[in-house]
Amino acid sequence: MRMIRIPDDEQLEGYAEYLEAFLVWMQDAGYTDYTQKNYLSDVRQFLLGLDGRELEEVKKIHIMSFLSRARREGAGDATRNRKHAAVHCLYKALIELELLEHNPAVGIKKAKTEKNRAPVYMDEREIGEFLQAVDGKYRGRNLAIFLLMAYMGLRVGEVHALNVSHYNAERRSLQVFGKGRKWRTLPVPEAVAGVLEEAIEQRLSPWTDREEALFVSQKGRRMSIRAIQQLAADTFDRFQQHLEPHQRIPYSSHKLRHSFATMLLRKGADLRTVQEMLGHSSIQTTTVYTHVSNREKEEAMSRLDVKLPGEAGKKS
Numbered sequence: 001m002r003m004i005r006i007p008d009d010e011q012l013e014g015y016a017e018y019l020e021a022f023l024v025w026m027q028d029a030g031y032t033d034y035t036q037k038n039y040l041s042d043v044r045q046f047l048l049g050l051d052g053r054e055l056e057e058v059k060k061i062h063i064m065s066f067l068s069r070a071r072r073e074g075a076g077d078a079t080r081n082r083k084h085a086a087v088h089c090l091y092k093a094l095i096e097l098e099l100l101e102h103n104p105a106v107g108i109k110k111a112k113t114e115k116n117r118a119p120v121y122m123d124e125r126e127i128g129e130f131l132q133a134v135d136g137k138y139r140g141r142n143l144a145i146f147l148l149m150a151y152m153g154l155r156v157g158e159v160h161a162l163n164v165s166h167y168n169a170e171r172r173s174l175q176v177f178g179k180g181r182k183w184r185t186l187p188v189p190e191a192v193a194g195v196l197e198e199a200i201e202q203r204l205s206p207w208t209d210r211e212e213a214l215f216v217s218q219k220g221r222r223m224s225i226r227a228i229q230q231l232a233a234d235t236f237d238r239f240q241q242h243l244e245p246h247q248r249i250p251y252s253s254h255k256l257r258h259s260f261a262t263m264l265l266r267k268g269a270d271l272r273t274v275q276e277m278l279g280h281s282s283i284q285t286t287t288v289y290t291h292v293s294n295r296e297k298e299e300a301m302s303r304l305d306v307k308l309p310g311e312a313g314k315k316s
Contacts, residue, residue: 015047018055018094025093030181032157034225042086045070055094060104063087067108077111084108120249121258122150133239141215142231144199145223147192148174149256153264153278155179156232156253160225162214164200169193178279186277229253261289 012019022043026036046066050058063084070083084105091103122130127150134143148154148162158176166175172188188196200214207220215223232253240248257278264274275286 012044012047014052015055018090018099019043019047021097021099022090022093025097026089032160032225034157038082039086039089042083043090046083046087046090055091055100056102058104060108063105063108080111084110120251120255121262122251122255123259124263127256127259130235130239133235135238138204138218140195140202141199141204142235144192144196145215145228145231146235146256147195149253150260151189151192152186153257153260155257155279156225156228158279159215159228160223163212164203164214165212166214167196167200169197176279180281182279182281184276184279232256258289261286262291265289 019040023036023040026039031039046063049066049069050062053062066087067080067084070080075083088103088105088108091100091105094100095103131143131146131150134146136142145159148159149156152174154176155178158178161177162174166177167188168174172190172193174186174188176184176186178184203214204216204218205220206213206216211220211222213222215228217223217227229252232251236251239251261274261278264277265271271283271286271290274289275283278286280286
């Protein structure tokens, strides 16, 4: 994992020790580079708004004021909740490191997000068409990345963290390091295994012999999360280039994971199995994928035998 640098800022000099400690804590806890960067940015914003106030003196109202200001500046529910999580983690870290004793972020409620909104997903035909849009100099590598998301449900960060040694060709299985620093073992579909093994054979030469990344960039380093997300965005653009702008769906790399979960459930997999394959800590998170399509609703309605008034005595 590459080293995250904390930018210099005269206004934050008094908090430098705390920021360094927070960074060390996140690295030790296994937070991804992406999360470290976002949390540090959020915490810096929070600290700048304290006007030099000591962290021991911060009250719940100061944190709520910070979150309210973020709202006024256009932050949505998810961003607001991330900023809250960042401040909460800052205090949690400093308490564990015995630098502080109290966490004023505890007890502040999360913003209610649209939990009941069905995730955007693609059906199997659309996934096939999307994969046809994968091209470029490193098509084999890129195709393997998208197959791992669409047919094995990996998160972008999990694809980023894969090492060559995590794939077992003999058992056709993949070790995945997911959220909460938890490992899970996934069987690799035969078709996916063939593409994955070819991608490993054609793997770009790493910058150093110590680089173990399964997916390597042109620069010889582990592909970053941002690079994978951009790769997906570019491919989705090609996939929908025949459509008018207003007809295009805002797909992202994570939508491939949504599609995987939806396909499994529609093919009869039980919720508990899908939870394990997705690496969800709570089955409640998995239930969001039990959404029903409009077509399925129409099919269900068509099975009803509707009896109108006055037809009760008529013979069918």
